[in-house]
Amino acid sequence: MIATDPTSMSYDEHGNPMYKNRRTISSADRALINAFREIGNMGDRLNLPKMIADRANNLFKQVNDGKALKGRSNDAIAAACMYIACRQEGVPRTFKEICAVSKISKKEIGRVFKLILKNLETNVELITTGDFMSRFCSNLGLPTSVQKAATHIARKAVDMDLVAGRSPISVAASAIYMASQASADKKNQKEIGDIAGVAEVTIRQAYKQMYPRAHDLFPADYKFHTPVEQLPTQ
Template identity: 30%
Template sequence: MLENYSGNFNVKCQLDTCKNYPAVTDFERGEIVCMKCGSILLQKIWDMSSESNTFSQESYMKSTRTGPNISLTMHDKGLSTVIGSNKDSCGIPLSNKSKYEFNRLRKWDQRSQSRKTASLSKAFTLLHAMKSKLGIPNNVVEKTAYIYRKVVNAKLTRGRTMKSLISASLYAACRESGIPRTLDDIAIAGNVEKKILSRDLRTIIKKLELNLNQYDTTTFISKISNNLNLKEKTKRDAFEIFYNCEKKQITAGKHPVVQAAAAIYVSCMINNEKISQSKISAESGVSSVTIRNRVNSIRKIMKIAD
């Protein structure tokens, strides 16, 4: 018996010979068909897929009627009222009187925004600029916006700058997601002093009760090795050196970036790949003296000759 779509996809053919056969859904035709006899069980199914295939936000906005998804990285979460260009729905330009009225509406719409909305808009503009500088994925940016909104709701903005708070939120999101970015990287991208950034980060962790995991040293080994264009064998030997250091229990309490830089330098020495400590220091953000002391410690404990 043919029925219209009722929201129930768990339908089966009523014939005795077809009860053990599943039904096939054809979204192009909007029908559910019995796999055994070919009878149409349901018709006029709603198409739950996207209207078209798009590969950029601009093309998506042109082809869709519902707009993009809700995003925490927008001050209004993407639900604002947008007063478009001075044309009607048919593309015909508006009269001078209508243009004047719509310009007044745009102005009052901008003036009627709350102070919190304006501050969020500035903060997320800065966040997107830092995202481009550091190469942060979108999911981490969304988590950063979520943490910053919690900071604003907790009223932690008094006496603190917007740049330092959004930078601290970004670092916390990177730590939660396992994205290897140091405090120095965040401070340089956000144009914030490292001392102020560390202070605000401690405040956010304490007030919001965040539980941030330690960075994995192997992620910094991959990052530094790729940026220095080292050989694959050198990178793998650096991993092996780090794992051996963990077995010897000499990595406890050591900074992961320092440990990664030292393992890379020792691996370069073993594989006769000429690279100076100053280059590794500049790439990792760790002083040459710190790397040298850690390298000497690794060579002494692991009994690695010159």
């Protein structure tokens, strides 16, 4: 028999011994602890309030308890849960932004995100172009006038059904490109794509759909530095 040294034990508030042997923690509990730690780290790197990490933790536990995504990486599930929690709390982040603070690729986060929505009875609010516009323009160092014009352009393009099938992020990026090209603070497609997390070709394709109606997309009071007629055609 091997006796336990009582001086090495910790006790709870009721005087009961608390054992710290890792073998007493089940593998399921260990997976939860590790996932919650990873979610907390992602939240810290994104400078998000704790309530968003808490929501992501609850989502992860639902997925974990349901065993619907058995075989998927817990880190991928944690990243997708953080993405969903951000959207539900009204501070959406792109797949690229979640990817940057996790070990998971954008493609895998997107794949697991769809599986979670399919297997859990959870909803995410519809993302609009305006959700990203302020952050993207700020990160690009663009003035408020360009941001307002880009927001107007994106909304009008959607209302006029010019960008059917395009994601809100790609529409926002294309609208920023159009607005900036008409201003003195021009940004190219690569600069915008790096911030928005979309490929240059994606911006170019959406822009080409919008360009023929550019005259109708700008706000009536927009002060052009470069006239519409001189904007890039693609």
